[in-house]
Amino acid sequence: RTERAAPSPPSSSTMKTRVITATVSNPSSSTTSSRASAAAPPPAKRRDSKLWSETFDVRLGETQTLSPKEIKRQEAIFELAQGEQDLVEDLKLAKKAYHDPMLKLKIMTEQELNQIFGTLDSLIPLHEDLLSRLRDARKPDGSTEHVGHILTAWLPCLSSYTPYCSNQVKAKALLDQKKQDRRVQDFLQRCRQSPFSRKLDLWNFLDIPRSRLVKYPLLLREILKHTPNDHLDQQHLDEAMLMVQSVVADINRRTGESECQYYKDRLLYTEDGQRDELIDQSRTLSCHGELKNNRGLKLHVFLFQDVLVITRSLSLNDQPVSYQLCRQPIPIRQLDLEDLSDGEMRVGGSIRGAFSNNERTKNFFRVSYRAGGQVLSHYFQASDAFNKQQWINCIRQAKEAAAQTGDQAGQCLDTGLGGEIGQT
Template identity: 85%
Template sequence: MNTFDMRLSQTLSPKEIKRQEAIFELVQGEQDLVEDLKLAKKAYHDPMRTLCIMTEQELNQIFGTLDSLIPLHEDLLSRLRDARKSDGSTDHVGHILTQWLPCLCEYTPYCSNQVKAKALLDQKKQERRVQDFLQRCLLSPFSRKLDLWNFLDIPRSRLVKYPLLLREILRHTDNEHPDRQRLEEAMVTVQSVVADINRQTGESECEFYKERLLYSEEGPKHELIDRSRTLSCHGALKNHRGVKLHVFLFQDVLVITRSVSASEQPIRYQLCRQPIPIEHLELEDLSDGEMRVGGSIRGPFSNNERTKNFFRVSCKVGGQSHCLQASDAFNKQQWINCIRQAKDAASTSQSQTTSPAAAPNEPADQTSDNALQNGTDDVNGHDLEKEQAKDMEVEGDTSVALEEGMDRGDERLLENGVEEVCGEIPAGEPENVEEKQDLNRAEMDSIQETEEIMQEDS
């Protein structure tokens, strides 16, 4: 597709052509986003409400404030189209962006809700009617083989791209260009807005998982967990016996748990051992093929493949030690990086507390301020600033990969952060075969109607 009249390109410099292409990418992305948001509402939300596949309350929790984002992006798309000249080129977009970008604050409730939305959606997927409906949608052409969560995650994915898109336009805008100053102002605005959303999303995710921790024998909550406001990273790991664990690295404490699931109940996380304060945490990167646990001995695995990607965490006080296995080398390195950053931040914080006049040239890792500290995502959310940096290296969206399975390899390596709920949830199932067949026909009719609407729109 041509971004503008090819005859015009003959009169433009190569740099200006690149600028026009970057602007076109911004506009095209807005158009795609609006279409996908409308699709999520027409093809998923509305039919599930009409067919009573989910309750109104459940739909509100899963879809959040998605409705409010549609007119927001329609407005930007309209402004950008109005700024385009008849030949397809655009002289100025800076003034549009400086006026519109503050509206992105409306993303805060949507992104902050994603961790709860993902958990509820995963839980509801265990119900047969929900499974059947979503599977039929997935097989329909309008879905493009994307599942519901892919569509619900599109706004967050778009949000983290704005700084990258603006940076690309700026890169091809001369310093003398009249649009330059406004674009620089827009860049400052979008970085500030995204950072604020990232912070609030991280706090929301942290609270979500704190509420789902189970303490042994009704014991008191751990002080360091209770006062944590950010979650550096979390995800599935295995111990040296192959037992699956779910590990949380809060800002001041490492917590090792096992997931506990029951029918019709959200997943909870049972603490396995005493949490390890970061200030007492020791980290060791173990070589592939050999595990050293309290000495130089091999682990119980005879197959060398099973002894890869281990690292060890231990506590200076109390003596507990854990050899943990990541799903792959990249996963392992991400864990090691997160833990090292948390230790550096704790060390810096302690030195500043005990010695206010510390030398100003000492390096201080700003873990508390960066996106890694503000919530890696099982949903999302929401390692937003980290994802911006990653997007510069690899096409598509990625996030800190601390989980075993991948829901969308080209989008996010940490999509499925919680284990599937075990057991079937029979609530809402029809009592007889005829009633079930009637419901299936209604669902098929709804999906077919959606396909027809999509064809008309296209």
């Protein structure tokens, strides 16, 4: 019931959505670091969760009893307030238990910590303000009559999330890089083993604001669901719903553009001919992640809005991971996609039977395109059937969008996908 730190980022076998969109498991996003130990960590501890009806008497006065619908409405409002309280506590914890000690002990430099924590400090008073308003609106018996006007006045403050969420892809990359440092690794491991962390790691806490942001439309929808049409709060709640959807969509768009630019900057070109204006012009990254070719070589594939880019990931010294192009970029408009059945591989125009080890022939799909009068093909193997389907869906949607003309052609796909289709 209460808001808590989000679970760890999905492994490469999972697909996550873009930074702001609710998690679906997107085909792109942050890389997962190796586990600190072979043993699986204990499950994360949940906060004690309380319902409104468990906290306050569900009767108003001595005789009047609330209707089941009104009780559900009060539960939804209470959940909103409890989530704000949990969020404030976790953000303060991230600063007090992680940021400040690492700065004081010089485990990381101030510049590195500023990059990783971003504008997290600025979000704390924002949510303290909403929590205070919600508590002030609560009557002595614990019920809240009106909440819509509070939300319409407060929701514009969520624009402060734009710089924080836009920085997350860089923050995650730097944090993963710093985890290779023994002192950082030891400090974070000790924190995770301490009761205050609830067995969660630092990134879980840094990702809490994003998790909370995408939950606001769900929370408001639940309050609206149990608010009678003739209730005085109805109009304000309708306005608040439109506002939060608009704010989240705008932050999602800006965050997607930031993520796209980050990965464009991490591309390494081995020859000038690999540079493609379709990459430079891209403002959105539909998905990305690790795939294998038919020889078992690991590749990192990026699906920008109008071009598919095939790379190998490179770790250079202490720098964030870079991605070296190993094939010519493939324009989406020229790309053909084929789903391959398990146990079969299309090679040289013919179907060959299953390999002796059938595992090697599962979860393949093929992309092909015409270049210089020849049809060139690439075979990709996903980590499992789910990720394969996510890739296929994403590519199909990119092709549909690329086929459109006018203003729609360059718009971000409204798919909920984005980020990394990861591999462990």
